Amino acid sequence: MLKIADLHVYYGSIRALNGISFQVNEGELVALIGSNGAGKSTTLKTISGLLRPRQGIVLYEDADITRTAPDRIVALGISHCPEGRRIFGGLTVRENLRLGAVQRRQGADMAADMDWVLSLFPILKERLSQSGGTLSGGEQQMLAIGRALMSRPKLLLLDEPSLGLAPLVVEHIFQIIRQLKQQGKTILLVEQNVHQALDAADRVYVIETGQITLTGTPDELKHNPQVEQSYLGR
């Protein structure tokens, strides 16, 4: 469904990605793990069109989207839930969710999707008229995911959804991620919480200083000495 080949991305003269290639198949939950500054967010931003690679190609459903504008990419069915949630703090929860579906027409479909998102995150229902900035960190993350779902994506890009959240909330978020996968969404998950990521994923890529260094199933990686030492802290 998504295929990335030899991606080189720079911030000015700083190189962030140094020839990354990987792929995500339909229905899969693929995790991208790596330490701080490895290039995980850069990868997602390049897929969603926020960054243009200097070299390399992003293929989505066999179409080249390397130079497609972010709003077109959303229209094609990719939704990127960014690192740090980036919800609109001055807008209400309802408005945030509506913006997730900004390209769609108001109607029964959208109302149904709104109900569905609110059933995934019932706490948001009580907060609909509250401004996003007043939510707790966990609630903001739920809103960010819910908002990303409102565009009805086929491929969901999640950037560190567990960042800075209490263990119980992390548990809840991952439960939702698994549920989304069961409902047929394809997910590319960036995580530093490697334990949770390995538990949820079908396949894993390890990224280090802009390059993929390891790949395999969670079981394979769990018993890899390098992964054990660097990411699982054993």
Place this chain on the structure above:
Amino acid sequence: MTLVYYAIQQTVNALSIGSLYALMAVGLAMVFSILRLINFAHGDLMMVAAYLAAFALFANLPLGLAVVLIIIGTVIVGLLMERIAYRPIRGAPDVATLLTSLAVGQILQNGMLLTTRFLGQPIQIAFPTPDVLNGVVAFGSITVPRLNVVSLVIGLIALVSLSFFVTRTVPGLSMRAAAEDLTAAQLMGININRVIALAFAIGSGLAAIAGLLFAVQAGQINPYMGFTPVLKAFIAAVIGGFGSIAGAVVGGFVLGALEVILTALPGIGDILPPGMVSPSTQALLQQWLPSSLTGYRDAFVFAALILMLLFRPNGILGQPNREEMR
């Protein structure tokens, strides 16, 4: 009775000036909120509108048609400005965008200068005020210049429509989202080029209305007429809380009121009816608030702005500190 009469007249005056400032300040605020660009060429859009109005009225077009053409023409100029000058430098440092806006202003002013020269017109031309904007409106025994009433009503209609647009429509919502976080807005699927163009278009349309009303008020127009209004609009936007549309409206009316008060208070001792205050108070007023102070109005306005920036740097509606709220 004269005092009440005077007060009502001045209130209408303040509101009508305030709505002009608000119309201008809103355009500045919308663009700033999305692009962090202080578009000083916004005043020159108003100048362009005034000239378009003069040409249309000289050509004896009916007023309604003229107004539509003025708005369309100004919006086109505003959109070209965004497309040619501001889009290529999007994301550049603030100094670069600020200088660009000053350059755009210069280009519009000199372009208009050349145009008038080419048409064989003097630099300063008398504005052909349409008859409907002349004269006074009588409310019982109180008369108010018709222009003031029209400015106020049109200003209010425009601002109410704008508020409806911003709060109740999806493009308006997209605009608020873009103002909060441009990157996140892109991730929602918002076409930010379209949103930015829309902000320029709306700002230009409001500047066109303000330009027409301002030209009628001033009675004459010249290519440099946009300078003072854009400065005032900037002050209004800062007073209200820069970057907030509601703040720009509030700031516009506050500035209008401030100016009218600062104009009306000096010399108040001369017009108070006898017996209203004790003669000694009246003498005191005449001594400390002489009508000659009126000339210092703008100095007082700027002093008020400085105080404002000292004590409430984020303006009347500005949040104390947006970063802290995150």
